[in-house]
Amino acid sequence: MSYLGLDLGATNVKGALVDDEGRVLAHASEPLGDGAATLAPAAVAEVLARVAQSCVRDWAAVRAVGVGAPGAIEGEVITGCANLFRDSQFPVPLAALVAARLHGKRVILVNDADAAALAERWVGAARGFERAAVLTLGTGVGCGLFLGGDVPLRNVEAGHASVGGPDGRQCSCGARGCLEAYAAAPAIVRAYGDDSVTCRDVVARAASDDRAARAVDGAARYLAVGCLDLCRTLDVGAVVLTGGVARAGPPFLDRVRRHAREMDWTCLPCRAGRVVLGSVAHAGCVGAARAALNEAPRRRRLPLGYFVLALAVGLVAAARVRTVV
Numbered sequence: 001m002s003y004l005g006l007d008l009g010a011t012n013v014k015g016a017l018v019d020d021e022g023r024v025l026a027h028a029s030e031p032l033g034d035g036a037a038t039l040a041p042a043a044v045a046e047v048l049a050r051v052a053q054s055c056v057r058d059w060a061a062v063r064a065v066g067v068g069a070p071g072a073i074e075g076e077v078i079t080g081c082a083n084l085f086r087d088s089q090f091p092v093p094l095a096a097l098v099a100a101r102l103h104g105k106r107v108i109l110v111n112d113a114d115a116a117a118l119a120e121r122w123v124g125a126a127r128g129f130e131r132a133a134v135l136t137l138g139t140g141v142g143c144g145l146f147l148g149g150d151v152p153l154r155n156v157e158a159g160h161a162s163v164g165g166p167d168g169r170q171c172s173c174g175a176r177g178c179l180e181a182y183a184a185a186p187a188i189v190r191a192y193g194d195d196s197v198t199c200r201d202v203v204a205r206a207a208s209d210d211r212a213a214r215a216v217d218g219a220a221r222y223l224a225v226g227c228l229d230l231c232r233t234l235d236v237g238a239v240v241l242t243g244g245v246a247r248a249g250p251p252f253l254d255r256v257r258r259h260a261r262e263m264d265w266t267c268l269p270c271r272a273g274r275v276v277l278g279s280v281a282h283a284g285c286v287g288a289a290r291a292a293l294n295e296a297p298r299r300r301r302l303p304l305g306y307f308v309l310a311l312a313v314g315l316v317a318a319a320r321v322r323t324v325v
């Protein structure tokens with residue numbers, strides 16, 4: 001069987017058909033187009049369905065569909081989202097809207113940060129650790145935290161852990177000093193001081209532009225604080241960095257590790273090596289597929305004893321028939 005994972009972003013939709021071991025069998029994507037933030041839910045569901053149809057040839061082999069979406073999710077609806085459905089009324093029943101366009105397949109909604117975390121836990125850098133944290137560094141900072149299980153703990157907001165203290169930078173959540181106010185992509189662009197460039201540009205310039213290097217290094221430093229806090233308070237074996245900022249690659253990871261080494265304790269083994277990069281391609285889709293796998297009803301298998309009993313009853317019945325004849 002296979003699972004379809006769809007990743008609804010602020011500007012585009014990606015999809016991947018995934019087998020039950022996490023391997024990507026097919027993938028597709030489509031931009032949401034102009035005015036993506038104000039598109040109606042039905043219009044977004046249409047794009048999701050088109051991407052789904054591009055990925056799937058045989059719907060009979062698809063057990064369930066997962067949709068990773070930004071914002072707050074309760075069951076099958078989105079209860080709030082800063083980047084999408086700005087002109088729409090919440091809750092948005094996205095699972096039902098997509099299911100109606102996909103042969104009535106079961107559709108499971110999952111927060112996009114949780115989806116990325118599920119992917120890294122399933123087939124990526126968080127696999128094999130009893131305790132692991134996955135930080136998604138993008139427009140915000142999300143966290144999937146695994147403490148002895150394969151499903152992220154609910155309501156963990158490590159992106160809003162205070163790393164800057166009560167007088168730290170203002171965060172969009174209303175508090176001060178949150179990790180997100182330093183390490184999210186918009187924070188890095190703000191620190192650079194030029195809104196006309198993307199975070200990716202700033203990171204790319206860091207090798208040759210001192211101002212860009214300072215902006216990126218500042219983010220890496222506060223991120224190192226957050227990573228060390230996760231290691232110390234929860235003893236996670238890995239802090240996996242994923243998302244757009246982390247995809248700036250090894251140079252960004254090296255900066256985070258260097259700061260972690262400088263700030264780590266000196267009387268115990270250093271934990272900077274626990275900070276690693278995510279390794280799953282199409283992580284949002286693969287994780288959404290994993291959410292579908294977790295939730296999809298499995299076919300109940302009868303215990304072997306039933307078959308043995310049925311066989312015994314059949315043999316006895318056959319013997320009686322023969323005796324009567």
Ligand SMILES: [Zn+2]
Binds near residue numbers: 159178
């Ligand atoms: Zn905050």
